[in-house]
Amino acid sequence: MSERIGFITRVQSFSACHRLHSKSLSDEENKRIFGKCNNPNGHGHNYTVEVTVRGKIDRNTGMVMNLTDLKEYIEEAIMKPLDHKNLDLDVPYFADVVSTTENLSVFIWDSMVKLLPPDSLYEIKIYETDKNIVVYRGE
Numbered sequence: 557m558s559e560r561i562g563f564i565t566r567v568q569s570f571s572a573c574h575r576l577h578s579k580s581l582s583d584e585e586n587k588r589i590f591g592k593c594n595n596p597n598g599h600g601h602n603y604t605v606e607v608t609v610r611g612k613i614d615r616n617t618g619m620v621m622n623l624t625d626l627k628e629y630i631e632e633a634i635m636k637p638l639d640h641k642n643l644d645l646d647v648p649y650f651a652d653v654v655s656t657t658e659n660l661s662v663f664i665w666d667s668m669v670k671l672l673p674p675d676s677l678y679e680i681k682i683y684e685t686d687k688n689i690v691v692y693r694g695e
């Protein structure tokens with residue numbers, strides 16, 4: 557039988573607060589562009605992240621990857637740096653990067669890719685709210 561390619565996804569939720577504010581824009585521009593999300597004292601989200609890994613379904617184990625290993629990588633790359641944090645103040649990456657969900661997806665991609673086997677990370681999908689969803693595939 558030829559090799560089969562599978563996709564596995566693990567879902568993880570975390571809570572964090574942030575403020576959408578760009579240091580390269582004036583206060584007026586920040587207020588105009590980001591509106592209520594530019595509130596000086598920030599606001600919070602219960603984020604849900606889907607991490608999808610692509611790979612060969614191993615003939616011996618029947619797995620693309622052991623989901624128990626994926627769970628540990630997610631703990632390192634997502635939960636430890638982000639859960640119950642102020643993204644802008646607690647995560648050095650966001651000191652000069654606006655903490656939009658697009659940029660958060662890039663941060664998570666860059667963190668996950670360091671832990672996973674080469675070329676295995678397929679997609680990071682983040683639900684910032686029930687209605688606001690961002691997908692990043694490393695491009």
Ligand SMILES: Nc1nc2c(c(=O)[nH]1)N=C([C@H](O)[C@H](O)COP(=O)(O)OP(=O)(O)OP(=O)(O)O)CN2
Pocket residue numbers: 576593655656657658684685686687688
């Ligand atoms: N392209 C992006 N636009 C916005 C982002 C983002 O990350 N990328 N983020 C925000 C705010 O941080 C915030 O998430 C918006 O929340 P809110 O408007 O409350 O969310 P909903 O649209 O789901 O709420 P409803 O008011 O119920 O529609 C803004 N833009």
Ligand SMILES: [Zn+2]
Pocket residue numbers: 574593599600601
């Ligand atoms: Zn927000």
